[in-house]
Amino acid sequence: MSRRRYELTDREWSIIAPLLPNKPRGIPCVDDRRVLNGILWRFRTGSPWAEVPERYDPPTTCYNRFVRWRKAGVWDRLLAAVSEAYDGDIVMIDSSCVRVHQHAANGKKGDGDDGCMGRSRGGLTSKIHALVDAEGRPVTLRLTAGQIADCTQGEALIEGLGEGDILLADKGYDSDAIRARAKQRKAWANIPPKANRKGTFAFSAWLYRQRNLVERFFNRIKHFRGIATRYDKDPADYLAAVKLVAARIW
Known part of the structure; x- marks a missing residue:
């Protein structure tokens, strides 16, 4: 299936992926890229979290991941890392x-x-x-x-x-x-x-x-x-x- 509008390109993902938290060993985890695309979809459309399409995993997963990574400072570190060469x-x-x-x-x-x-x-x-x-x-x-x-x-x-x-x-x-x-x-x-x-x-x-x-x-x-x-x-x-x-x- 072709990439939908507003989802991360392969190049964008190759830059972002190494900056995200490592998955804990032995614990199955949903696909980070899919969840991140769901988070971006929510803010691109302005829709409630509950309306995030199931193709991005359950809406609660997208919301919980966004908030948990916010509290862990992931989004701060992501912006700081990509903007180092400004x-x-x-x-x-x-x-x-x-x-x-x-x-x-x-x-x-x-x-x-x-x-x-x-x-x-x-x-x-x-x-x-x-x-x-x-x-x-x-x-x-x-x-x-x-x-x-x-x-x-x-x-x-x-x-x-x-x-x-x-x-x-x-x-x-x-x-x-x-x-x-x-x-x-x-x-x-x-x-x-x-x-x-x-x-x-x-x-x-x-x-x-x-x-x-x-x-x-x-x-x-x-x-x-x-x-x-x-x-x-x-x-x-x-x-x-x-x-x-x-x-x-x-």
Whole structure:
């Protein structure tokens, strides 16, 4: 049977397979590639876990494997491994809001945890923060409530900047803290200053035009309906799905 759309290609699987946990000896285990295709199907379609087709093994198997590997840090390690060779000469940061579906927002209230959900212009939303390289490939990802200001995540996103790197970001990241952190790491923050900014900063409009690559990244991951709309109650599950899709972009 030919490979269905959105399933892993042989080349993709050859890269991903060695990065997955080894199967325990003596214990029969379902096929990892088949289950991973089921996980990708769920986030590509935005369907409930219960509707994952049986050809990918029982839906409970796909869900349990996704959550268990998330808790074990597998999805984090997968993205870190495939992005090791990223080109750090030019990096760019930005954020994008996603709508939170009502099924993901019906958790208990008053427990002190916003679940990375908040009220913004689009209603109840979450916000994905990303750093991508000069090819638009994701390196660092974070998740917050939708109303959280972009600049609050800037310092964490650029933690891996190296000497001589160029950081591209919009006016939302024009803060003393972000500029100072970039300078501390001997990188250049090419950020347009806000209208009320005091002082002057070197800025290249020509370089800044390349920032659209981070916007293209958000467009690519939102081809997955389970990413474009958040259906997961647990923010850790949703962020893990974003990282899995991001790893596939590499």
